[in-house]
Amino acid sequence: MRNQQPDNSASLCARAQARPDLLSIVCPAYNEQETIVAFHKAVAKVMRRLAQPYEIVFVNDGSADNTLRLMHELRAAHPNTTIIDLSRNFGKEIAVTAGLDNAQGDAAVVMDADLQHPPQVIDEMIQGWREGYDVVFGVRRDRKDESWLRRSTATLFYRMMNSVGDVPIPLNAGDFRLLDRKAIDAVTKLREHHRFMKGVFAWVGFNTKSVPFDVEPRHAGKTKWNYWRLWNFSIEGFTAHTLAPLKVSTYLGIVVAILSFVYGFIVIGKAILFGDVAPGFPTLAALILFLGGVQLIVLGVIGEYLGRIFNETKNRPLYFANDAMVRNIIRLRALA
Ligand code: UDP
Ligand code: MG
Secondary structure (H helix, E strand, O other): OOOOOOOOOOOOOOOOOOOOOOEEEEEEEOOOOOOHHHHHHHHHHHHHHHOOOEEEEEEEOOOOOOHHHHHHHHHHHOOOEEEEEEOOOOOHHHHHHHHHHOOOOOEEEEOOOOOOOOOOHHHHHHHHHHHOOOEEEEEEOOOOOOOHHHHHHHHHHHHHHHHHOOOOOOOOEEEEEEEEHHHHHHHHHOOOOOOOHHHHHHHHOOOEEEEEEOOOOOOOOOOOOOHHHHHHHHHHHHHHHOOHHHHHHHHHHHHHHHHHHHHHHHHHHHHHHHOOOOOOHHHHHHHHHHHHHHHHHHHHHHHHHHHHHHHHHOOOOOOOEEEEEOOOOOOOOOOO
8 A cells, every 4th residue: 555654675784773862852842831841740750660761842833821830840840941932933844944943953853742641652763763764654543533523524634635645645644753863954955935844754764663653632722724724724735745737737637628529520520511500609608617717727727836936946944033042052041
């Protein structure tokens, strides 16, 4: 099956170390005041049990609540905390990138702040790392907390994407994953603005393994996704990851042009053979509307790509940060 990325074990060689010398936990957070403290506690507990040296890289993605203040409190109590405070809400994909940019570990685990990604799975991810895998990603065993509509649209989206894309994206893989330093450096080298992290992670390659996990219900607070955001996310995913819609437009154009040509011949033939009879307005109207519709769709597709090219050529930095308080650097500022 194409949609399940094979556990790639070519050139696999177990690592000499039992665990990374330093593990970075990268956590993007947008209005997570209800969950962030519980998140920190749960992660710290697992790290203690595993005797794993770690740092937490919090990225405050323009939260409007007390998330940043709580992060500062956590940092005051735990010096192994980095806070990247983005200048506004940039969206999760960019927040994750900002976190990875500032991760100092030999490996990093990207996880959501809402405890939907169970921290105990990190244990299995580290085992995978020890076996020599550079990317160990979590695969949701069950998405039963989500509505039927969301689950089936997500499945449809990844099926479609994988049937046209060049690099398969694993079904049900979230952003919960461990990356070796090699993979972190590769991912942070890709500076495109329209980033679709799952596509980026799949594109960089490396030895990859999956570990199944059960998604927990959100610890507290609300999901930041609604159908409109998900729709935009899918368009982003498609256009950032594949040129297939452009090709489809071309073929659609060709097919419609051939059909119109054939129909044109029939109309002309009829007029020559049987004389020009005036009726036929409905056919004409239908044809014009149909062709107009097809043209608009195709133009829209081209526009989507053009807009992205426009954004990329501006060559802006991916994000700005109000402040980056990196682990071990004592640089205090007035708390917002
Ligand atoms: N998030 C973010 N920026 C955003 C939206 C979400 O950093 O603009 C973070 C959010 O705080 C959480 C993670 O991304 O840590 C996943 O978000 P959420 O739980 O809302 O998504 P879901 O689990 O429903 O897919
Ligand atoms: Mg969530």
